[in-house]
Amino acid sequence: MDIKIDALIPFDTLQTDMEHVFSIVEKNGKVVLLKDNKPVYIILKYDASQPSATNTIPTETASYTLQEAMKIVLSEAENFTMHASKLADEIYERRLYLQKNGKKAQYTQIRARCGHYPDMFEALPGNYIKLKG
Template identity: 80%
Template sequence: MQEMPNYTLHEAMRIVLSEAENKTMHAAELADEIYRRRLYLKKDGSKAQYTQIRARCGHYPEIFEALPGNRIRLKD
């Protein structure tokens, strides 16, 4: 089995958003892309839910901005 990178959720969010158009994505799309790339998995191997992504955005206001419509933007 291939060893996967072991990023924290906010690190994975930063990686994906840095490559997104306008550095912005819907929280659910962001969760799906993080899981698809296997950048972050919960301890049970499942994907982070969009609500977890949204909550992490609030914990790191210096990195992320929550926009209307449940969209997350990476700050410069």
């Protein structure tokens, strides 16, 4: 996101000179409000022709693959072992991995990933997953 220097406005200006803030939004399409010289809010001009201005909800992006997320959680678990459904819940709660649709990985997906990475994980009876090594 490129932001023009005149679009950086102290937050207090919104309270003292709202017309000035919105004139900059009209001019630049956006304003970044600063508190303690740090960005805290962005005001964007609504543009109905832009797809992002529709009723879409942006999905969160997680920064780990499923096997990386499994490794992180299992490395902190007792005996490096956890039930697949609890593992899926913990990965989702910590937002370590999300499916492309923004939903959590199912325990069956967790279990299948064990088969793809037998050097990292062991699938135990009762749907328990163990981190190797």
